[in-house]
Amino acid sequence: MDSDLSPQDKKDLDKFMKFFALKTVQVIVQARLGEKVCTRSLSSPTGSDWFNLAIKDIPEVTHESKKALAGQLPGIGRSMCVEISLKTSEGDSMELETWCLEMNEKCDKDIKVSYTVYNRLSLLLKSLLAITRVTPAYKLSRKQGHDYVILYRIYFGEVQLTGLGEGFQTVRVGVVGTPVGTITLSCAYRTNLAFMSTRQFERTAPIMGIIIDHFVERPFGNMGHMHPCNYRAPGEDEGACNGVEDSQEVCTTSFSTSPPSQMGVPGKEGGVPQQVPVQPCHGAQAEHRRVSSCPPADHVPATPYSRGEDAETSSRIVEVKSGSPCDVLETTFTRKVGAFVNKPGTQVTTASLDLPFAAFAPRAYDLEENDPMVQPPESSATSSPLQGSLHSQGSGESGGPAQDDFVMVDFKPAFSKDDLLPMDLGTFYREFQNPPQLASLTIDVSSQSMAEDLDSLPEKLAVYEKNIDEFDAFVDTLQ
Amino acid sequence: MNCRSEALEVSVEGRQVDEAMLALLHTILLHRSTGKFHYKKEGTYSIGTVGTQDIDCDFIDFSFVRVSSDELDRAIRKAVGEFKDAMGNGTDGMGQISLEFYQKKKSRWPFSDECIPWEVWSIKVNVVNLANEQERQICREKVGEKLGEKVINIVEVINRHEYLPKMPTQSEVDNVFDTSLKDVQPYLYKINFQITDTLGTSVSTTMRRLIKDTLAL
Numbered sequence: 001m002d003s004d005l006s007p008q009d010k011k012d013l014d015k016f017m018k019f020f021a022l023k024t025v026q027v028i029v030q031a032r033l034g035e036k037v038c039t040r041s042l043s044s045p046t047g048s049d050w051f052n053l054a055i056k057d058i059p060e061v062t063h064e065s066k067k068a069l070a071g072q073l074p075g076i077g078r079s080m081c082v083e084i085s086l087k088t089s090e091g092d093s094m095e096l097e098t099w100c101l102e103m104n105e106k107c108d109k110d111i112k113v114s115y116t117v118y119n120r121l122s123l124l125l126k127s128l129l130a131i132t133r134v135t136p137a138y139k140l141s142r143k144q145g146h147d148y149v150i151l152y153r154i155y156f157g158e159v160q161l162t163g164l165g166e167g168f169q170t171v172r173v174g175v176v177g178t179p180v181g182t183i184t185l186s187c188a189y190r191t192n193l194a195f196m197s198t199r200q201f202e203r204t205a206p207i208m209g210i211i212i213d214h215f216v217e218r219p220f221g222n223m224g225h226m227h228p229c230n231y232r233a234p235g236e237d238e239g240a241c242n243g244v245e246d247s248q249e250v251c252t253t254s255f256s257t258s259p260p261s262q263m264g265v266p267g268k269e270g271g272v273p274q275q276v277p278v279q280p281c282h283g284a285q286a287e288h289r290r291v292s293s294c295p296p297a298d299h300v301p302a303t304p305y306s307r308g309e310d311a312e313t314s315s316r317i318v319e320v321k322s323g324s325p326c327d328v329l330e331t332t333f334t335r336k337v338g339a340f341v342n343k344p345g346t347q348v349t350t351a352s353l354d355l356p357f358a359a360f361a362p363r364a365y366d367l368e369e370n371d372p373m374v375q376p377p378e379s380s381a382t383s384s385p386l387q388g389s390l391h392s393q394g395s396g397e398s399g400g401p402a403q404d405d406f407v408m409v410d411f412k413p414a415f416s417k418d419d420l421l422p423m424d425l426g427t428f429y430r431e432f433q434n435p436p437q438l439a440s441l442t443i444d445v446s447s448q449s450m451a452e453d454l455d456s457l458p459e460k461l462a463v464y465e466k467n468i469d470e471f472d473a474f475v476d477t478l479q
Numbered sequence: 480m481n482c483r484s485e486a487l488e489v490s491v492e493g494r495q496v497d498e499a500m501l502a503l504l505h506t507i508l509l510h511r512s513t514g515k516f517h518y519k520k521e522g523t524y525s526i527g528t529v530g531t532q533d534i535d536c537d538f539i540d541f542s543f544v545r546v547s548s549d550e551l552d553r554a555i556r557k558a559v560g561e562f563k564d565a566m567g568n569g570t571d572g573m574g575q576i577s578l579e580f581y582q583k584k585k586s587r588w589p590f591s592d593e594c595i596p597w598e599v600w601s602i603k604v605n606v607v608n609l610a611n612e613q614e615r616q617i618c619r620e621k622v623g624e625k626l627g628e629k630v631i632n633i634v635e636v637i638n639r640h641e642y643l644p645k646m647p648t649q650s651e652v653d654n655v656f657d658t659s660l661k662d663v664q665p666y667l668y669k670i671n672f673q674i675t676d677t678l679g680t681s682v683s684t685t686m687r688r689l690i691k692d693t694l695a696l
Contacts, residue, residue, distance in 0.1 A: 036533035041547045041662040043515040043527045052514045054530040054547075120640060126510050127634040129531055129544045134627040138542065171631055174638030 005179050009113040013178060016113070017073045019050045020121050021080050021101055024128060024185065025065045025154060026055055028082045028099050031132035032141040032150045032229040051122035061152075064227060068154035074101050076181055081160070083153040084137050085226065086144075093151070093226075095163035096137040097189035102159070104184065108177030120176040124185055127174045135171070135189045141229065151226040164190045482596045485636050487629050490605040491539075492618050496566060498536040499626060500559045500602065504578055504670070505534070505545035506630050507600055508555070510637045511580060512546050512665040516656070518649040529663055540623035543630065548663045558670040565674045571608055576672040577601045582644050583654040583667065592654075594669075597642055600633075 005013065030037050039054035049055075074080045079102040087093040111117055132138060141150045161168065173185040464471070491499045514527030530547030545552065559576070566574045578600040584593040609615050644666070647655045656664045 036535065036542075038532045039530035039547060041514070041528060041530040043662050044517065045514065045525045045527050049528040052526045052528055054528045115646075123510060123637065123640075126531075127638060130506050130509065130630050130634055133533065133542045133544055134630050139540070142542075172638075173634065176640075 004109055005113070009179070013113050013117065013180065014073060016118060016121055017183075018069075020125070020183075021069065021074055022057075022062060022065050023050055023053075023055050023125055024080075024099070024101055025082055026057055026061055027125060027128050028084070028132060029058065029061050029152050029229055030056070031129075031138060032084055032152065034141050034144045034150065034229065051118065051125050053122060053125055055125070060227070064154055068156050070156070072156065074103055074156075074183070076103050076105055078156060079103075079159050081155050083155070083160075083163075084141075084229075085151050085153070085163075086137075086140060086148050087151055087226070088148045094193075095165075095190060096140065096150075096193075097135055097187055098159065098161055098164065099187045100159050100185070102184045102186075103181040106177065106182040107179055108182070109179050111177055111179060113179065117176060117178050121183075124174040124176055124183075128185060131171060131173050131187065135187060136191070136193060137189060140193070144229075150229040152229055153226050161188050164188055165192050167191050482599055483641055484599045484601065485633075486601045486603065487632065488603040488605070489622070489625055489629065490607055491622050492609055492615065493566075493606050495536075495538045495618070495622055496563050496604060496606060497556075497559055498539050498541075499622065500562065500576055500604070501534075501545075501555060502536065502539075502541060502543040502626050503600075503602055503629055503633070504555050504559070504576075505552075506543055506633050507578055507637075508551065508665055508668070509544060509546050510633075511598075511668070512548075512551070512663045513656070515658075515662065515664050516649075516652060518652075522648070524649070527662070527664075536623075538619065539626065540619050541626045543626075546663050546665075548660060550660045551663060551665065555670075558672075562672040565672065566604070566606060572606045573604065573675040574606070574672060575601055575603045575675070576670065578668060578670055580666045580668050585654065594667075597644060 039056060041054065042049070045052070069080065072078060079100050081101070082099040083095060084097045084099070085093050085095045137150070140148075144150050168188050168190050170186055170188045173187065175185075176183045487503060489499055489503075509531065512529060514529050516524045516526060518524045531544050532547045533542055534545055535542045562574065562576050566572050579596045580598040581594045581596040584595055586592055607618075609618055644655045652658060655667060657667050658664060
């Protein structure tokens with residue numbers, strides 16, 4: 001009951017509530033900026049760091065918070081909510097999470113405002129710092145920029161959770177009892193992050209594993225303006241305590257997002273796009289953004305699901321699998337396909353790739369008899385027993401992957417870059433797994449018959465007998 | 480006063496042990512560290528500011544927040560490194576690392592000061608060996624999710640607002656807080672670990688005191 005509080009305590013409590021609400025919004029929005037946050041510890045207090053925590057204030061966020069609060073404080077029946085949503089460059093958006101600062105009627109009249117409440121609010125802010133890195137939206141926000149942006153909206157009043165889809169989860173950050181009520185800070189977050197544009201669905205056949213459009217037009221009664229969690233360019237030093245500054249840079253270039261775990265099962269059905277969920281190496285987020293920021297469309301080898309200008313966009317959501325190539329080989333070489341990608345393009349042939357020694361690369365669809373590396377010119381140095389075995393071995397190895405059951409799609413090995421030559425490492429690896437035979441070890445069978453072999457034998461034997469001393473000396477050197 | 484004890488358990492690959500332990504220990508210490516106390520006359524004190532820093536794990540799909548204090552980070556890394564070394568490199572095994580917060584109670588000579596724990600966090604670690612890169616990739620994600628759950632568990636316990644030592648006077652501050660660091664002031668803590676071999680028997684117990692602790696006479 002307010003009447004039990006001294007005027008000074010009431011004043012302190014109101015001040016704590018106000019600044020706690022402002023700092024809560026700052027922590028949440030800064031955690032969704034897309035970059036690592038770093039602030040310095042100071043042994044001497046500055047007098048301006050509320051709750052003894054170094055949380056910088058982004059002026060725009062403070063302004064929006066104060067506008068939403070409009071002179072009120074979060075109280076019983078008056079919750080302050082921060083809604084975080086994702087918006088793609090095509091204009092589709094989806095709510096990701098809603099952070100709620102609420103108060104209920106349960107009072108703790110014995111608690112000391114200026115000491116205990118203050119310290120517990122400080123602890124609650126630390127918990128908020130920890131929890132904001134744990135919800136699914138954090139990873140999405142770290143990858144924002146080229147393909148989508150993260151927006152925030154602050155509103156006051158009744159909590160709205162309908163936009164989070166079915167099955168949303170709730171995590172409670174913490175509670176602090178005060179003489180006027182118990183403050184609760186919690187987060188409700190969407191668990192099903194898969195979505196697809198209805199426009200995309202009309203243009204193309206459904207891609208296996210992708211689904212459901214989660215968002216529809218909703219008339220939010222008191223929906224305020226959405227604000228971007230400002231995206232800052234990567235490349236800042238790790239550990240540099242730059243603090244947070246207001247930045248207006250927001251990238252909204254074309255793209256589509258592709259949920260990581262909703263892709264089709266790698267299989268062996270011909271013609272079915274085969275995708276393997278991949279994750280970038282978490283410690284290389286900046287590297288991933290650089291990788292995704294760009295190869296021009298014509299340098300990206302066409303996959304069954306990319307072409308033309310869309311190749312660029314699909315390359316942006318390609319994520320490097322930091323795994324071994326062997327597993328990818330087993331599942332055929334796959335590349336993750338983004339939602340919103342346009343109709344499939346043409347399949348690439350090896351001849352169209354800019355490969356070194358492309359003329360000698362195994363051609364998947366050519367017959368072996370036409371391949372000069374498999375059928376070299378006549379050689380006289382080999383003995384006939386080897387001939388058949390080498391040839392059959394060569395034909396086995398140079399065949400490449402079975403053509404009937406698999407669709408050749410791109411293989412992107414770990415650490416390869418496709419901003420220079422497209423897939424050169426991957427193509428190199430694949431091609432040279434099936435090396436052509438050495439010319440000296442193969443014989444053109446069609447040009448030589450058994451009879452000719454037998455006829456030439458006496459001559460050869462005579463030559464060898466003549467040089468028998470040389471052969472003996474050679475054998476001695478080997479021993 | 481009873482010591483509050485909390486247990487966490489994680490299963491990780493060998494190369495993930497360091498980062499998983501750092502993530503959990505730093506999350507706990509974030510909540511159990513304050514700014515430096517500056518006592519003034521009249522028995523009042525002011526508190527310094529605690530900065531925070533985001534850390535991305537290299538072998539786990541996870542990020543966590545730690546206190547911006549290189550000294551504290553070095554101390555934790557040293558303990559985790561010793562734990563990792565004791566666990567062996569990449570072999571299957573189990574171990575437990577515990578973070579204990581305690582208060583010192585002065586005793587008269589010739590008795591040494593008593594260390595009374597008031598909160599103990601025990602983190603049990605199962606190290607698994609994985610056969611191929613695909614499994615490792617899955618492990619990265621799974622362990623990241625598990626660590627997220629553990630962080631939520633930690634926060635839940637912390638926010639129960641159970642026993643915390645009373646704020647000390649200037650003469651008593653070293654009995655409650657570790658005042659040796661320049662920039663922050665965690666509650667007095669120590670990190671111990673214990674290794675279990677794959678048979679489940681305890682083959683060694685290693686005690687490691689990380690901070691100045693008046694043990695010997």
